[in-house]
Amino acid sequence: MDQVMTQKPHEMLAATLSDEMAAVNTLIRTRMASEHAPRIPEVTAHLVEAGGKRLRPMLTLAAARMCGYEGDNHVKLAATVEFIHTATLLHDDVVDESGQRRGRPTANLLWDNKSSVLVGDYLFARSFQLMVETGSLRVLDILANAAATIAEGEVLQMTAATDLKTDEAIYLQVVRGKTAALFSAATEVGGVIAGVEEAQIKALFDYGDALGIAFQIADDLLDYQGDSKATGKNVGDDFRERKLTLPVIKAVAQATDKERAFWTRTIEKGRQEEGDLDHALALMGKYKTLEATRDDAMAWAEKAKTALQSLPEHPIRQMLHDLADYVVARLH
Structure with a gap:
């Protein structure tokens, strides 16, 4: 090769x-x-x-x-x-x-x-x-806005991370703040200083936004099914740190009363015991939430690739297209 x-x-x-x-x-x-x-x-x-x-x-x-x-x-x-x-x-x-x-x-x-x-x-x-x-005042506006969104996302995450009422919409808001805001600002300002038309600046923003969301969802999924040597994290770190990420949010949304009590004890109250991670993984398996999370990451990667279609033909465009695939290629 x-x-x-x-x-x-x-x-x-x-x-x-x-x-x-x-x-x-x-x-x-x-x-x-x-x-x-x-x-x-x-x-x-x-x-x-x-x-x-x-x-x-x-x-x-x-x-x-x-x-x-x-x-x-x-x-x-x-x-x-x-x-x-x-x-x-x-x-x-x-x-x-x-x-x-x-x-x-x-x-x-x-x-x-x-x-x-x-x-x-x-x-x-x-x-x-x-x-x-x-x-460029416009560049200043975009990046200052991103810095504010990042801080907002971090503050939101502090309160949302261990609250079982956190749903997918709030999770997405946290992810936009934590990861996607800087990706989308990074791509958008490149178009702004190049002076391209508004539709292309919007496409660059959309690409960065979708890429950042796919990237973070993939990261959250790998926490539960990744190879710790490759990711540098232990499987289940997010669970131990009581972070409500997408695979758990999807399981909580479908939980029976008994299952909800388990999530309340382990995530909200932080009283974790031996075997809890295995039980959490079993519940995610029952509702196929790891597969559903993977599908979400793939869908965001597709959105990123779609956004690129209105941008100029260029070897870099193909690399950005491949990058969107690569971000989710780590998911099996």
Whole structure:
């Protein structure tokens, strides 16, 4: 099999956009520097160098390039998107009291919660400086809106995560905040700075939105049926952390009184005993909620691909199409 065929879509995107991604990384390092507080670059470097896929900034570069953009503001916007993402990760790990991210100790564990929160604030401020430098009020509006939606989603998740009244509509709102808002803003601003027509900007937004939702639903499903070596999480972490995600929400919606009492004890009250995870999985099996969740993820991936149809013919468009398939290909 030749090399190109075995490359994953995000790797092909990374290769195609390698020069611009290098410029983004350089800009990120430059803007992380702080002459007065060396703790800032220490903490941010730990996260930024952790080797994530850099999917969100890549989406901004891809959208701009696909729409024929030729300036360099897309590099600033891609760095902005990564800063917003990194800031939310720093804050998330404090809120979730996490000890690990991408297989490494989290910043709040290595330093402390105060450093994580304050460095996150610094990155948000830096991201706004970068946006302003593009001179586009519309871009500022889109990304500021995304930052607000992300925070809103996190606050909503805190109250909704252990409340059995949380239904699929609320779950979708949380997912839009937590994941999809930054995906859709990342793709949308690429089109805005390229100056394409409104219908195409809307298509870019729709693609990012649907891709982000498919991505998060897939992630939540893999928590219950993934390979822990591949995902870096243990099966059932969400259950142990009492997070109401789609597979459980679907099971609760169909539960008998006895089953509902089980979900109330384990999720709402957090009184978990030996064998509870197996029982939870058995209930999901009874109502086929893992299959139904997989179907939902696939449907969102299809929506993402449909949104691409009105965008310019371009090799990157095909990569974005394949990326939507790849996000759900991990689901068997």
